[in-house]
Amino acid sequence: MRWLSEPLLAVDHLSMRFGGLVAINDLSFTVGRGDITALIGPNGAGKTTVFNCITGFYKPTSGRLALSHGGPADPAAVATLTRSDKKRTHGATPELFLLERMPDHAIASEARVARTFQNIRLFPGMTVLENLIVAQHKTLMAASDYSLGGILGLAKYRAAEHKALELARAWLEVVGLVERADDPAGDLPYGAQRRLEIARAMCTNPVLLCLDEPAAGLNNRESAELTRLLRGIRAQTGVSILLIEHDMSVVMDISDHVVVIEYGVKIADGTADAVKNDPKVIAAYLGVDDEEVAAAAAGSVRP
Amino acid sequence: MGAPADALKRALIVGLVTLGLAFPIVALRTDANFSNQLVLTQRWGLAFTLAGIAFVAAFLLALVRPVGFERTTPGKTVTSTPPHPFLRYLPYIGLAFLLAYPFIALGISSAGGTGVLKLVDTYGIQILIYVLLGLGLNIILGLAGLLDLGFVAFYAVGAYSSALLTTTFGLSFWLVLPLAGILAAFWGVMISLPVLRLKGDYIAIVTLAFAEIVRLVLVNWVPVTGGYAGISSIPKPTLFGFSLGSEPGSLPYMLGFPPSPIYRLAFMYYLVLALALAAYWVTIRLRTLPVGRAWEAMREDEIACRSLGINTVTTKVTAFAAGAFFGGLAGAFFSAHYGFISPKSFEFLESAMIVAIVVLGGLGSMVGVAIAATVMIGGTELLRELGLLKAVFGPDFDPAQYRMMLFGLAMVMLMVWRPKGLIATREPTVRLKPPATRGAPAAVPAE
Amino acid sequence: MDYFVQQLINGLTLGSIYGLIAIGYTMVYGIIGMVNFAHGDVFMLAAFIALILFLMLTQLLGVGSLGLALLVVLVLGMALTSLWGWVIERLAYRPLRGSFRLAPLISAIGMSIFLSNFVQLVQGPRNKTLEPILSNVLVIPVGDGSVTLAEKQLLIMVVTAALLGVLWYVVRHTSLGRAQRACEQDRKMAALLGVDVDRTISLTFIIGAMLASVAGLLWMTYYGVVSFSDGFVPGVKAFTAAVLGGIGSLPGAVLGGLLIGLIETFWSAYFTIDYKDVAAFSILAIVLIFLPSGLLGRPDVEKV
């Protein structure tokens, strides 16, 4: 129950409207530090929209998204920050961020929330390695003195680039793509592209990793590998993971915490076991994919 | 079996459509007669000839490629094979040629070819100005992927500011040159700030609008810019205070060289070559820096960039500023070299020409820009001169008239047949392993 | 007062023409998200076709009735211009679907350059001036003065209104209109549901060209002068109109056209004619920057 005792991100009364369409309606849940949290729901439930609000690609119509670094947030401190017109605290512990006020790039670079996309978004014409180096933009930019030192080829920048390469190589080893490092990312097979996208997100050194359907399009063997990969990433780096997934076997297998939404409203929230027996969840999934719900309810996890 | 019949049918349709297009715009020509009334000249023969040519061409094409002339699926991936050795050495061969060019030109003219002045000026200097412009736009369009249809604005800012600074305030060219670059970069920032949130095509249109505004201001603000008359007698650059003409007191005179305009021309040639090489070198450096990689990443996928913490607004501004800087340098050089500028040199077509150079070169490839500038500018200059065509089409034939039409057509065909340009390979900015050489590929990982 | 009303009439006349061209931009943008940069030159070409057909009918074939001549020019001109529209789409844009993002726009720029230089080549670089037609004026008293409404101005407004009626019917109540709206929403989905996407796009270009052809005829009638370079500036102004009205919106294009026509006319009437094109370009930039979804367009959130 870490999402209650030690929340990393608190989503409070989040709503998002597109014209007349209410994609998310008064949604609240928390993400526990160090947890793997799954956000599930039928097609069009608003899962990706929640991700887009968290990562700043959409400005929520209303609601608060409070993230804390280095410990659970003190509710009073969050309230104070909310009343002020600031986006974040500076130098406080825990450091607080109100994501709904921050632009997308600052959410990635300051609040350290990284993400992947439902339809993979790599830099297809750049090499696998370059994809990972671009992800370390912030550190390298500072080391290059905003290009002035870099253009003169100062040693400081060269050292930083060397470190960036080492980090990239380490992540390539984790996702098994060292051999393809110098190939264009667009030439990789689908499953490898998904892994590369995760590695690229990890190169930004996030505290929260948001994965939008990482197992989509993968076969059973690849899904199982992905599960192992995600567990490994968490064990190695301690990053918290929030993932959207339709593949119930993956969800039930790795999630500490599952949040279920339908039509933008939360219908269940709890451990995987609690959620899969929830009649509301079963009802929501009936008619979507009976087999998977039945399988999930019976607790039989596909290999 | 049915291929020839199909081809014939297809060709017939093409021929008929061409006839439809040619009537009436080709078949009937309007001209004003003596009393200023419009009268028609009938040219049915020409219309039918065009339709006939289209018919034959379509027939042959359909026979060769019966499926139709659709292009194979385009892709934006770069080839993973290492570039052909020739491509790798091309920059060096090119550099050697460029350094030797004035002497080669001297050789050609003494062997009875075209005059050396023309070879160095029209072919050498003019092409290099476009290379410089192309390298500037290459940063904005080729690397950052922002279609700037108003690049000529930076060229104009550079040219007018350096002309005004030298003629009005008597500043030296060497001071004005970097100033013009900085002023143009400043304009790049000013223009880019408002367009940043716009989507691709809109950026193109707004930059076009800004460039037109700049041009219209140059035309209408007569007290400062001289309007259509432009600015003339812009002083020529000197070398350490010495003139490079042949008058007494000039450097060649003191060195005892016979009087000739070639010294100044050669000097200007090496100057613009140096500027182009500097732009080339700076771009190479920038590409391996975080800014440069962010530019390319932005071209590939802007949303992914933002998800990685890259501020795309500042990234775009830097691209505009860097590209505009080179545009400004080109403008300053242009005004000093020709000694005269007017709004005529900064029309939309000029922007289109620079865009075409960058696209033809293969977005992002600097060697490509150099080749494309040579092909396009050199090619159109050659077209102007070919006496051969006159012999074929009669003495009234003026190839220069066809220049821009063919240029437009070439842009369309380029997009259809070779959207990736001449140089479609992209050299990675960093490698984990040293590049494999052609013929001896690195061990292919077992699948 | 009468000066003001006179300018109003002139502005609305000019605006009608811009509106007709703007529809071509807005429909194409709506359906394939591309700025058809060559559309202004299609309009210029259409004006030439109208001029030549008119001369052919009156001089070569000796058609005496002005009304009949204009009607034939209208119909034949629409047919010929839509042939151009179809061919341009087929050759320069269709092969580029799925190519890289900027390819269609670059191709369109090439096409625009080709068209204007082609017309310059085959028709010569001089302005073509036609003797004025339909210049009888109605004098309407306004306040203590009076304003004039030329027959041709009346013609322009009536033809524009009638065409818009027809177009509105087509878009709202025919299967073509439905197919167009489906493609606008989601082209892949539309294709899956059996909409012939290629045909729909072709027809969109044809309709755009037809309206440009009418605009060309009206332009020729109104100004009596056409030149090969007439595609660029009116094209940009019509595009501005489409953006101002909200790109993708048909009523928006018409509204935008009328507004641009009025702004241009009043600017020239009350300020200075020198900077009238600067005004148009500035409006374009300002609207795109501060009001990118235009007056009647829907604001859209970039889908991620």
Ligand SMILES: Nc1ncnc2c1ncn2[C@@H]1O[C@H](COP(=O)(O)OP(=O)(O)OP(=O)(O)O)[C@@H](O)[C@H]1O
């Ligand atoms: N930018 C947008 N503009 C308009 N409507 C949108 C936008 N983004 C999402 N929507 C709508 O919001 C609703 C939720 O979409 P969302 O993509 O979040 O669903 P999802 O749960 O991720 O579905 P899936 O499982 O299919 O990915 C849908 O009805 C969608 O059409």
Ligand SMILES: [Mg+2]
């Ligand atoms: Mg989704």
